[in-house]
Amino acid sequence: MAHEVELMTAGNMWKVLVKPGDAVKAGDTLFIMEVMKMEVPHEAPADGTVSAVNISEGEEGLDAGFVAVVID
Amino acid sequence: MNKILIANRGEIACRVIRSAQALGARTVAVYSDADRESLHVASADEAVHIGPAKAAESYLNIDALLAAAAATGATAVHPGYGFLAENAGFASRVIEAGLVWVGPTPAQIDAMGDKARARSLAEAAGVPIVPGSARFPTGELDGLEAAAEQVGYPLLVKASAGGGGIGMRLVDGPEQLRKTAEATQTMAERSFGDGTVFLERYIPRARHVEIQVFGFGNGRAVHVYERDCSIQRRFQKVIEEAPAPGLPQAVRVKMAEAAARLAASQHYRGAGTVEFIVNAETFEFFFLEMNTRIQVEHPVTECITGLDLVSLQLRLAAGESLDHLTQDSIPLAGHAIECRLYAENPxxxxxxxxxxxxxxxxxxxTEGVRxxxxxxxxxxxxxxxxxxxxxxxxxxxxRDEALARMAAVLEGTTVEGIFTNVEFLRRVVAHAAFQRGEVFTGFIDAYKADLLA
Structure with a gap:
């Protein structure tokens, strides 16, 4: 079952820690947003393999709810 | 000083513009791409675009700020708080450009910006300091365990170059000490370009009480009473009030005198804040740091004293004599409280x-509301x-009257389109423990069931 990891908040992408094909475990940090001077890490909801990464480091003005990473 | 550039944005830029205009000065706002239509731009007499939305390329861009000052013929720079307000390099560049810097001298900013140096200056001025260790530069952790035993657990590993809760980690016992110190060094090296850390005693039930000071640059300084800023989330202030509830008068006086003594010993110039951590049970107090800027929460001090601290900053910078502002001339009337309305989801x-x-x-x-x-x-x-x-x-x-007013103001506040902490603030202000003045830095965590449910 595919898990879509959506952005929790609008903001800017600071660090992307995974690429397609990476194996991840539940709780691993996938990427970190920078929002209002705060780091907002996003974690994998389940074990699996990253099948899509729709964001890149330095991207600005992203919207909440955008599907950033897909894990299969 | 007839034209003042405000090297900031948002409410503090608006606040400085207000006092500058009241003194008859012209004002220059600066703005990034994200702030073209902002209130501070509309409020100033002139406005200059200084770069893209990213702060590093606009509000932190010293060259762009100085160019804006030159282009508009500004004669002075007020830095507000945050951004470059405590950047000695910026202050020096402003002064070298022949402009008036509205703030303490670069040397004073430098001295207080380095926490270990600030501690030793405080100690020399007879201000009590938290038990702490020597500094450990990146990769040099020899003697860490012995230093920790001397400081005592629980303790904080703090980045020398950090601040505002950033670069600070709690250690309960020796087992986590080395790992935490290494992690803090790595983080500090990455974030601040300086991985130096030190250890400091942690006080479990603590209050954050700070003293507003104002120095005249000639060895004379006054205190403008205290503010209690214990209601914090993620080490950031949410509610501040003055006077500090339930703090014994003798303690308040001792803290205020110690803070004024430190400012005087440095020949400090302008508005500053000496922050203390206070043991909520014993009322022992220890120096934390001195902020060399106007603080976010300065309005509560203005409310109880009737002083305009920003105006005083500007008048001192303009060379006006403030000899009439003696300690005895500063009144204290009533109680004031500030709630910070944040765009966040509690x-x-x-x-x-x-x-x-x-x-x-x-x-x-209306009356009593700002x-x-x-x-x-x-x-x-x-x-x-x-x-x-x-x-x-x-x-x-x-205090009761101020709290009742605050409850009404929060009730009358409506924000749609974003999440805010307004309901959370209502619950804190109405909370029985808060009403009784039982504030401490762990308040939000301790009562989260009441405040966040």
Whole structure:
């Protein structure tokens, strides 16, 4: 079952820690947003393999709810 | 000093513009791409675009700021708080450009910006300091365990170059010590370019009480009483009040005198704040740091004293004599409290919530009510800068009166389009323990079931 990891908040992408094909475990940090001077890490909801990464480091003005990473 | 450039944005830029204009000065705002339509731009007499939305390329861009000053013929620079307010390099560049720097000298900013140096200056001025260790530069942790035993557990590993809760980690016992110190060094090296750390005793039930000081640059300094800023989330202040509730008079006096002594010993110039950590049970107090800027929460001090601290900063910088501002001349009347309205979602661990203020309605600033904000309905709170939407400040003859006013102001505040902490603030202000003045830095965590449910 595919898990879509959506952005929790609008903001800017600071660090992307995974690429397609990476194996991840539940709780691993996938990427970190920078929002209002705060780091907002996003974690994998389940074990699996990253099948899509729709964001890149330095991207600005992203919207909440955008599907950033897909894990299969 | 007839034209003042404000090297900042948001509510503090608006606040400085107000006092500058009242003194008859012209004002220059600066703005990034994200702030073209902002209130501070509309409030100033002139405005200059200084770069893209990212702060590093605009509000932190010293060359762009100095170019804006030169282009407009500004004669002075007020830095506000945050951004470059405590950057000695910026202060020096402003002075070298032949402009008046509205703030302490670069040497004073430098001395207090280095926490270990600030501690030793405080100690030399007879100000009590928290038990702490020597500094450990990156990769050099020899003697760490022995130093920790001397400081005592629980303790904090602190980055020398950090601040505002950033670069600070709690260690309960020796087992986690080395790992935490190494992690803090790595983080500090990455974030601040300086991995130096030190250890400091941690006080479990602590209050954050700070003294507003004002120095005249000639060895004379006054204190402007204390503010209690114990209600914090993620080491950041949410509610501040003055005077500090339940603090014994003898302790208040001792703290204020110690802070003024430190400022005087440095020949400190302008507004500053000496922060203390106070043991909530024993009322022992220890020096934390000195902030060499105007603080976010300065309005509560203005409410109880009737002083305009920004105006005093500007008048001192302009070379006006403030000899009449003696310690005995500063009154203390009533009680004031400030709530910071943040764009954040308390239910989701205070997750930031940028977005458009579809609706933003505040009650009228009637007697005893002051509202400082840099945004209007329809404006956007962007992800680029801090999440503060407004400061709601209430003043009353007593604490109870100030709290009642605050409850009414919070009730009358409506924000739509983004999440805010307004309901959370209502619950804190109405909370029985808060009403009794039982504040401490762990308050929000201790009562989260009441405040966040």
């Amino acid at each position: 239910a989701k661990m205070f997750l930031p919530s940028p977005g458009k203020l579809a609706r933003f309605a505040l009650p009228a600033a 509202i400082d904000t840099g945004v209007r309905e329809g404006d956007t709170i962007t992800a680029y800068y801090d999440p503060m939407v407004a400061k709601l400040i209430c003043h009353g003859a007593t």
